[in-house]
Amino acid sequence: xxxxxxxxxxxxxxxxxxxxxxxxxxPFGMFEETLTNWFxxxxxxxxxxxxxxxxxxNLAKISQKAPDWKxxxxxxxxxxxxxxxxxxxxxxxxxxxxxxxxxxxxxxxxKPFDYLFEYAFMPLSSxxxxxxxxxxxxxxxxAFIFKTFESNLLLITAVIVMLGRTSFATxxxxxxxxxxxxxxxxxxxxxxxxxxxxxxxxxxxxSAALGVVxxxxxxxxxxxxxxxxxxx
Amino acid sequence: xxxDINLTKTLRERRIIFLLLVLAVAxxxxxxxxxxxxxxxxxxxxxxxxxxxPAGSPxxxxxxxxxxxxxxxxxxxxxxxxxAWRKNHKIIAMAMWPQGSQMxxxxxxxxxxxxxxxxxxxxxxxxxGYKPGGMVIIQAMGRNLKTxxxxxxxxxxYDDIPILKNIKTIKEIKYVVSLSAGDPGLRDWxxxxxxxxxxxxxxxxxxxxxxxxxxxVNDQNQLSGLLGGLKAAAEYELLLGYEGTASRGMNPxxxxxxxxxxxxxxxxxxxxxxxxxxxxxxEVKNG
Numbered sequence: 318x319x320x321x322x323x324x325x326x327x328x329x330x331x332x333x334x335x336x337x338x339x340x341x342x343x344p345f346g347m348f349e350e351t352l353t354n355w356f357x358x359x360x361x362x363x364x365x366x367x368x369x370x371x372x373x374x375n376l377a378k379i380s381q382k383a384p385d386w387k388x389x390x391x392x393x394x395x396x397x398x399x400x401x402x403x404x405x406x407x408x409x410x411x412x413x414x415x416x417x418x419x420x421x422x423x424x425x426x427x428k429p430f431d432y433l434f435e436y437a438f439m440p441l442s443s444x445x446x447x448x449x450x451x452x453x454x455x456x457x458x459x460a461f462i463f464k465t466f467e468s469n470l471l472l473i474t475a476v477i478v479m480l481g482r483t484s485f486a487t488x489x490x491x492x493x494x495x496x497x498x499x500x501x502x503x504x505x506x507x508x509x510x511x512x513x514x515x516x517x518x519x520x521x522x523x524s525a526a527l528g529v530v531x532x533x534x535x536x537x538x539x540x541x542x543x544x545x546x547x548x549x
Numbered sequence: 550x551x552x553d554i555n556l557t558k559t560l561r562e563r564r565i566i567f568l569l570l571v572l573a574v575a576x577x578x579x580x581x582x583x584x585x586x587x588x589x590x591x592x593x594x595x596x597x598x599x600x601x602x603p604a605g606s607p608x609x610x611x612x613x614x615x616x617x618x619x620x621x622x623x624x625x626x627x628x629x630x631x632x633a634w635r636k637n638h639k640i641i642a643m644a645m646w647p648q649g650s651q652m653x654x655x656x657x658x659x660x661x662x663x664x665x666x667x668x669x670x671x672x673x674x675x676x677x678g679y680k681p682g683g684m685v686i687i688q689a690m691g692r693n694l695k696t697x698x699x700x701x702x703x704x705x706x707y708d709d710i711p712i713l714k715n716i717k718t719i720k721e722i723k724y725v726v727s728l729s730a731g732d733p734g735l736r737d738w739x740x741x742x743x744x745x746x747x748x749x750x751x752x753x754x755x756x757x758x759x760x761x762x763x764x765x766v767n768d769q770n771q772l773s774g775l776l777g778g779l780k781a782a783a784e785y786e787l788l789l790g791y792e793g794t795a796s797r798g799m800n801p802x803x804x805x806x807x808x809x810x811x812x813x814x815x816x817x818x819x820x821x822x823x824x825x826x827x828x829x830x831x832e833v834k835n836g
Contacts, residue, residue: 479809
């Protein structure tokens with residue numbers, strides 16, 4: 318019973334949405350509207366669920382003194398600070414429980430939530446993303462090696478595209494005569510991106526779309542039940 | 550013992566690479582090289598979409614990213630807002646990512662410095678904030694915009710915002726630009742806003758995600774222009790005739806790319822030398 322009701326709901330919702338896509342009239346249009354409204358409400362609650370899960374999992378790791386448990390304290394403290402500041406004084410345009418917090422904003426130059434967002438969260442997030450550049454540089458030295466035909470092809474293409482995406486590309490190949498303009502790096506890069514890349518991407522997109530159709534049908538028909546949390 | 554030596558060597562090499570990369574990025578920031586970029590058809594197509602839309606048209610800019618990709622996407626946001634305001638478009642900002650709303654506020658504040666009091670909140674632009682739900686949100690906007698966004702981020706009622714007075718559904722929007730760092734984002738706008746409601750959609754993505762969207766730039770105009778990464782943002786600035794953060798950022802990015810290419814060459818030489826040494830050692834061993 319515990320799994321039958323969710324399966325039944327998934328079946329009904331899936332079929333209604335599917336039919337409404339082809340017959341967008343009463344009653345299907347109405348059902349679709351109701352279901353999509355429910356989806357938006359459930360999505361909002363999913364954020365609350367995510368927050369509660371974040372607190373629970375981090376508290377568990379701290380209490381168990383799991384490896385690197387101190388980092389979990391930092392997560393919870395940061396989460397709590399943003400939550401409290403947001404609740405007390407709100408964000409740029411929205412007031413909090415204690416109002417707009419003009420005095421604090423005057424001292425800091427922004428409300429505490431906005432201040433932390435701009436001067437802590439933003440640089441930290443950008444730094445995390447930027448760290449990729451270091452790993453790419455290290456991997457370029459270590460892994461991008463001439464070996465097989467496929468790896469050589471990938472390497473040559475990557476070099477052309479990478480170079481073509483820089484401001485040096487035009488300068489480096491501007492000496493090539495107009496009759497051979499297609500050999501200039503920016504044009505070669507555009508060709509690679511527009512034809513071989515797009516052809517491969519299309520194939521991936523079509524395969525993925527067919528996969529999504531298959532997976533959706535399996536869920537609607539109750540064959541795929543992993544979303545219920547069981548192992549069947 | 551041999552493993553320890555190799556590990557130390559690897560760590561040393563890695564540290565040298567990291568240090569050189571820092572220099573490759575820092576030096577062009579301190580001493581700009583003045584490199585110029587050239588616009589490409591994909592950027593020109595997005596530019597043309599905004600350029601050809603009549604003044605006073607309501608448009609949507611969706612901020613579907615967060616601070617991690619701010620370096621690539623924020624300059625695009627700034628350039629697109631500037632272009633739309635130059636053409637007197639009425640911008641409705643929204644976000645499908647939680648922090649997108651703040652990104653919108655920052656971008657508007659930046660462009661407002663140029664336009665001053667000429668552009669008024671609620672009249673020339675509005676920030677409707679974040680809504681979870683991805684594609685479903687866009688579908689719901691096709692039925693009624695007000696039910697999805699009953700208030701803006703300043704908690705002003707939908708009906709009290711002048712820019713939204715005559716807008717009931719997304720179908721009245723003239724174009725959508727989604728600045729997208731992943732899912733939900735540009736793909737949802739293409740499939741729903743363009744696929745279902747026929748609204749022209751242009752997009753801005755990180756350089757790494759751009760190739761995945763190229764199939765949508767086709768004869769059916771599923772995507773009316775695509776900005777991929779910092780270079781495209783710099784191209785857009787060039788088309789608008791100013792040098793912004795993207796144009797300046799192209800100097801360190803270009804040098805870093807060249808540095809990475811040099812590392813690829815150095816790595817291959819290293820492997821080639823090692824292979825040669827191994828081969829010679831084998832030959833000596835076999836007599």
